Amino acid sequence: MKNPFKVYRIDVVMFLGFAGMIVLLFSAVILLTLNKSTDEITDKVSHYQQRLLTEMNKKMTTNLIGIERTAITASRNFGVLYDRLYEGDDYDRNRISTEIRSQLSNFVYSTPMLQSIHIYSDYPFHTDIQEAVHFYPMNQISEETWYEDIKHSDSAWIGEHTVITNKGDTPVISFALKAYDSKLKYFALVIMNVKVTNFHSFISPSGENTSITLIDGTGKQITQVGASISDKLDIVELIRQTNSLHGSAKQGSDFIVWSTSSDSRWTLVEATPWEQLTEGTIKLASMFIILGISAIVLALFIVIFLSRQFTKPISLLLRAMYSFSINQKAVDLPEDYRNEFGMLFHGYHKLVNRVEELYRSSEENHKRQIAAEIRSLQMMINPHFLYNTLDQINWTAIEAGQTKISRMLSHIASMFRMSLSNLNTLVTVDEEIQHIEHYLKFQSIRWESALSYSIHVEEAAKTCFMPKFTLQPFIENAFVHGFHGRRSAIIHVRIFTSKQDLMIEIEDNGKGLISAEKKTKTSGGHGLQNVRERIEALFGKTYTFALVNKPNQTGVIAQIMLPIIQKDGE
Template sequence: MKRYWQSLFHDIQMQPKLMIMYSACILFPLLLFGSVLFFIQMAQIKTEVTAGTTQLAKHINISLNEYLREMETISYMSYNNQELQNHLIQIMENSSSRGKTVSQAVQAIDTFLDDVLTVTDNIDFISIISNDDKTYTKSIYGPVRMNNLYLEEEMLEPLLRSHGETVVLPKHIADFQFAPPTPVFSVARKLLDFNSGYYIGYLLLYCNLNVLDRIANDTQVGSNGFWFVLTGSDQMLYAAENNLEKGWETQLISRLQKQTNGSHVVEFMGTKYLYVQNVSSKTGFRVVCMLPYIEVTQMGTMTIVLFVILAVAILLLAVLCSAMIAKSIVLPIRKMRAAMKRAQEGDLTVTVPAQGKNELGELAGNFNELVCRIGGLIETNRNIDMQRKIAEMEALKSKINPHFLYNTLETIRMQAVINDETEIAGSVTSLAKMLRYSISGTDDFVTLEKEITHVTHYLYLQKMRYQDKFEVEIHASPASMSCQVLKLTLQPIVENALQHGIEKKKGKVLLQLTAELLHGNLHIYVKDNGAGMNEERLHHVRRALEDKDAKLHGEHIGLQNVQSRIQLIFGTAYGMQINSTHHEGTCVELKLPARSASMYG
């Protein structure tokens, strides 16, 4: 099975294979990044939501503390009113009497209660209960039903245990005769007689829930969350509106009694909630915020949905980019494959556009160079064959009757000897030897020694022309003399030196011919101190030697022919180089491979 999938993958075309690989290289990191992002995002969202909800609970607690501080300040009015305390004591001491004194005391208490009700709109009614269980009540709604004045004994326990501090009693329903039942909670304290040091009764401020309702309206825990307030004894003081079933308070309070400050995840009535509470250090009240946990996860889910959309967009963009990249890679390869097929069929004129300097561009350039070289080699071989045929034809023409020419020259030489013309005889002898060297044999290669001998005959003839206008020095190492060189390569160079060096300069010219072996190559130098060339002429000659298509118009044509023959046989690494200084002379360096006769068969 493994081999099957490997074979299947190997057989896929390169473009879809590259697209699959690019997409996989992008998809897997995206999935990994998405997973890590989800967990990090969820943790961050939970932290932020918890921090926000905690801040909300603190804000509710602060608002509640300010409200209770206001109620506590109002309750202090009973301590600051010595007349109220005296009237309560007077009534308790004359509890059986109904005289004018008691009536005045009751009226004074009613006046105090009216004064308290005018201080704030947040108190629905107020009660003072004396130690002899007499109750004095005032309400903004009128009379209160007596059966609702006394709270359950369990609710009064915190007040009974107190020592004069403010006590908050939990929510209950106040039933008025001329108003609908109203939920209230009580802020109460014991009344102290500062003269005797004994408690003489209780003050109860029945506070409406308007302030807490306003806080609830201004405060929202998520979309479907809610909050509530517990007293220090875990009794429900207030609960914001919610969609829970009736009786949820008792169940939830029992679940949360062991919870501490901070945040927790709790399950209640089949729903998971993020539970955050804040306990007031002043009142001991617990403000509890309940946020459905699904709202927390929905925030993370939205992030994941956005990430998935973004990931899909990135993946599609990656597929598009990978298709373009794959096409940019595969298309040149396909073009090269088509070009190779054409070259294989014999079309060596085909080329592949080399786009850019990358590997494919270099490969295309190398292919074009290879095809060009192959074409050049084929053309070179064709030219060599053509030149060989032409040379053979010329050789045949020159050999029509060589003996007649030799015999004629020999007759002239003998006549010169008879007439005692030794110079003419010598010249004829040199000319005959040059002629025999040029047209005899079919070998293209001769030893350097034979080539120098041929040049010596040529220089002897030129001496007849120029007389003492030049001198010749030949220095060749014994090892170099046995090296094989192309036939008739030195004569055109020496002829060029005489023609352009001697004829254009006054005075005697020294012509030096030197040969030596360096690094496996044969170096031959033909140097003169003749007229030399200026920079423009030297540049023209050098360019003609580098470009075989350039023409020298008869001048230096021999040099160009020698250069072409050498590079045609040995390659462009060999040939001649010319250095010249105007009015100082010229040096032609000929570089050939140092080869013996055995290398040429």
């Protein structure tokens, strides 16, 4: 072992020598005092908190069961009326829709804990953010952050999350229940949103700095009151290992006490900072620490006098580093040092210059990014304006009894809504098919029985991704150019996979390319050119499309070839 006097600085050896002896002596006394008093305190706190948690659990379980029963009742009533939505004319459907909305609203208004009810179904209900009941399309469930909680279960409590209301984002805790019809077919999801403040009123912490966490039977956190608990996963594992409904333990920097309901569905975990529990003991130990510090300070004064000249250059460098700020003059450092300190000062100056250059570059990039974001937001204003305008026109048509116009506007609005709800470059084949179905249904209202169309999608192709708005320009060109002057129209869409490619065929019985060529150059060609450029930009020139006349000019076949993409971003 090397002699420390030959390896380390004299000031360090002297300081550590004197301070070490004092620290060892006082540490032994402090540790004994802390251990004895801490054990007594934790036993008392554990007993008291377990009693409080048990009472909270009983009160909370009673209210949660009430919410679940309300959800079951609401689901049954909704299911009875939902089957009648597909019977009768528009007037009957509007009347039943209003009755559903009224019944569900009554559940919200009669249950103080409820904030709102959300319904996910395939029926196109109208949703008003001002109301207590909101309706959403069934295919939107998979996009929700809590989808995995209910995916493989008929019912589940969803942890704390936010919902959009007329007052902005509101934190709620939700109970989700799948609704089944008489044939046990899953047709809707009922979400009962409970105000977070109501939950918190049941589980108020016993101390100022303590926190209470509600965990369900699967170990998932539902909500939390107070400061965050460290190592939540370790706490859940600890409770499972002890196999006890009640208990306590020190976990990380917290002292936790838990109480599980008799049916093992809910567990309340109260965490108290360990420092708070041992505060009294620490005060006693602080007295001993002060005595030790006093002795250390005495040794420190002797060492400081000897080491001051040695540590002065380091202090200057640290002061310059702490006071450094962009766009301000750097602190001047001595230039008469020729040893290692001089090298440190020189290196610091070079580093400061480099940091300032990087900051200016970053600032310019930030300005360009802000400008690009502003342009992007401005481009979104027009589509939103058109969508809202169409919605107003649709309501005007409904009030005027123009159901045919209302249906056409509804399909157009759905197309706008789909374009605004998903801003990704790529969408699934299934989403793209939904988009063109709205367009074909729009045309069906105009052509009535003269229009016939079919869409066949291979099952494996439905989940593949493709560029957004790829199919609409082809179908739109068929109506604008191919079917112009015709009394009947036929369109067939077929999507399938072939090896590593996604193949799309769109066939019509229009005039063909020759008779529509001039109009295509002046109007329809821009949409197809846009599709071609987007495909080549995303996948290269290997992938494109071709337009081919059917025999005897009895129509056109559009053949599109794309790569198979299973995930957005691949």
